Structure formats: structure tokens, C-alpha cells
Amino acid sequence: DTGVSQDPRHKITKRGQNVTFRCDPISEHNRLYWYRQTLGQGPEFLTYFQNEAQLEKSRLLSDRFSAERPKGSFSTLEIQRTEQGDSAMYLCASSFGTGGDSPLHFGNGTRLTVT
Amino acid sequence: GESVGLHLPTLSVQEGDNSIINCAYSNSASDYFIWYKQESGKGPQFIIDIRSNMDKRQGQRVTVLLNKTVKHLSLQIAATQPGDSAVYFCAENIRGEGNKLVFGAGTILRVKS
Numbered sequence: 650d651t652g653v654s655q656d657p658r659h660k661i662t663k664r665g666q667n668v669t670f671r672c673d674p675i676s677e678h679n680r681l682y683w684y685r686q687t688l689g690q691g692p693e694f695l696t697y698f699q700n701e702a703q704l705e706k707s708r709l710l711s712d713r714f715s716a717e718r719p720k721g722s723f724s725t726l727e728i729q730r731t732e733q734g735d736s737a738m739y740l741c742a743s744s745f746g747t748g749g750d751s752p753l754h755f756g757n758g759t760r761l762t763v764t
Numbered sequence: 765g766e767s768v769g770l771h772l773p774t775l776s777v778q779e780g781d782n783s784i785i786n787c788a789y790s791n792s793a794s795d796y797f798i799w800y801k802q803e804s805g806k807g808p809q810f811i812i813d814i815r816s817n818m819d820k821r822q823g824q825r826v827t828v829l830l831n832k833t834v835k836h837l838s839l840q841i842a843a844t845q846p847g848d849s850a851v852y853f854c855a856e857n858i859r860g861e862g863n864k865l866v867f868g869a870g871t872i873l874r875v876k877s
């Protein structure tokens with residue numbers, strides 16, 4: 650399978666704990682995106698990378714969230730001091746291109762539950 | 765599976781019929797559009813895309829129509845099958861607002877056998 654891979658698929662954590670998710674994009678894709686999706690809603694943009702550079706961050710991405718893509722390949726999304734409102738599906742996507750007209754290919758997400 | 769889209773619009777069609785899913789967008793600067801299909805527990809799956817210099821594009825069993833005058837996008841699925849049951853999202857790229865997709869709220873498609 651050469652699609653976008655996300656790990657773990659599910660994460661249950663207690664409020665206040667830190668969590669980290671990993672995304673492995675399609676290998677030839679230079680762009681990597683993180684989105685968040687809550688029940689009954691469409692995915693909401695969080696941030697994206699072109700190669701190793703983080704080019705845009707949403708206002709949704711509070712100071713407790715940090716994303717990295719150190720070598721321009723896989724990426725990690727860390728949430729510090731989790732809150733119940735962080736419970737959601739975290740989706741990673743990748744694409745190839747330089748403009749805004751390339752389709753994003755999504756992984757199957759990491760479902761986070763904060764208790 | 766999870767219960768998705770408690771308040772999403774729902775389209776119910778008979779197997780074999782054609783389906784039309786609609787999407788309205790509000791930003792006249794949007795220049796690229798994609799339809800995604802999302803099944804329970806999975807990420808969105810690319811179906812078809814269209815650029816703003818086109819008004820129609822066809823794929824296998826699917827057609828996307830773009831009406832820029834009224835800012836409307838539709839997805840037509842021919843001979844709908846049970847495997848087409850899912851939530852469908854339209855997404856747009858807004859020119860000048862970065863290289864990201866903005867998603868609509870979604871429509872549930874239920875195919876009755």
C-alpha cells in the first residue's frame with residue numbers, strides 16, 4: 650500500500666496528557682497537510698508543509714499544537730496538555746505540486762479521545 | 765461503524781438510479797474544486813476535480829458540473845451502487861488564500877437496494 654499512512658489509528662488519553670501522531674505521506678509528494686474533523690463536519694485545515702518548511706498555520710492551531718516535518722518526509726503532530734475539546738479525527742494528507750490546484754490524498758486518520 | 769453527520773443533508777436513492785449531490789460555495793475567488801467520498805472510519809477519498817476555467821468534467825460514472833455564475837457545484841453519479849453509500853464533501857481552493865482546501869459540510873448518500 651503506497652497511500653498516506655497514519656499512526657496510531659486510535660488514541661485515548663486523559664486530559665492534560667501530551668500526545669503525538671505520525672504521518673507518512675506518499676513518497677514523491679512534496680506537500681503534507683494536517684486537518685481536523687469532528688463528527689458531522691467537514692475536515693478543517695490546521696497546517697501544511699512544503700518539503701520541510703511549515704508554510705501556513707490555521708488560527709485553530711493553538712500554542713498547544715506543534716507540527717514538524719524535519720526531513721521533508723514524515724511528519725508529527727503533537728498536542729500538549731490535551732483538553733476534551735481536542736477530541737476529533739486528525740487527518741493527514743499529501744500532494745505534489747506548487748500551486749493550489751493539486752488534489753490532496755488523505756490517510757485514514759488518527760481518532761483522538763480525551764477523557 | 766460510527767454515526768456520521770447527524771445533521772447533514774441526506775440523499776436517498778434507489779440502486780441503479782442516478783444521484784445528484786449539490787454544493788454551494790460563497791467565494792468568487794475559488795478556482796479549484798474537488799469532490800471527496802468518505803466512508804465511516806476512513807479518510808476522504810478523491811473522486812474528481814475541476815478547475816474554474818471548465819464547467820464540466822467526466823470520470824468513470826461521475827460527472828462534476830461547475831456554474832460560476834451562481835457559485836454552484838454538483839456531482840452526478842450514474843447507476844448508483846450500494847458501494848456509493850458514504851458522505852460526500854466538496855472542497856475548494858480559494859485563490860490568494862494559500863494552497864489549502866476548504867471543505868463544505870457534506871451530504872450523506874444512502875443507496876437502497
